Amino acid sequence: MNEKISKSSAYGWLLQRITGIFLAFFLILHFQVLHFTKEWKLDFSVVTQRMNSTGWVIFYCIFVPAGLFHAFNGAWQVIHDYRPKAGTQSAVKTLLWILGIAISVWGYYLIITFTKGA
């Protein structure tokens, strides 16, 4: 056995499944509300009305980072299958973390925008 096998890929595997289960439920709800209710005729006021509810704000506050983690962790798995060099691996990992966190922060800013209204 290689003593140096990283534990982080096992966490990656586990977190991909946990976020995946959350996202499955979140996406079904997201899709149902936005495409199978009167909200399909979307405009700004429809969104701000929905964002008046604390429940929806909490929903999006989990949805955004969970979705981004799942997306970037998945992207990492694809990249990792090509067995890049160790240096490239850490550079790509760092880049994906920075991108993920930056877009999460931007997502929270958008949530605030919709909560405040026009």
Next chain:
Amino acid sequence: MFESKSGFFGKYAEEVRLNPNVGNWSWLLHRITGVILVIYLFMHFFALSSSTAGANKFNTWISTLQSPLLHVLEIGLAAVVAFHLLNGLRITVADFFFLTKPHKTIFWVAMIIFLIFMVITAVVFLGRAFSH
């Protein structure tokens, strides 16, 4: 047909060619739909970002996106999401509940749910596309 064992797609093609069963096909489709969804996520965030420029700007964007063509394309998006979601649940169920043996059966159950969902979605979305 797929001679190359390396290269961006060659690796995948070889994998599926050597072992062309449900597990490998679904793995390839899971990967392709996953990459499409990452790209879509960027577009989704970009479109929503118009809200920071005010309600009018956001509404202009949304009304552009509510075109007949986009309603038809949304059917494709629904298919990509539904496949990734259902196949992902199948993988998770197989991993967590030691159901790797009946994974092929679970796959076909997932595909039946996929087909029912797609028929409903296609009927509703096509109705919207042609009601413009």
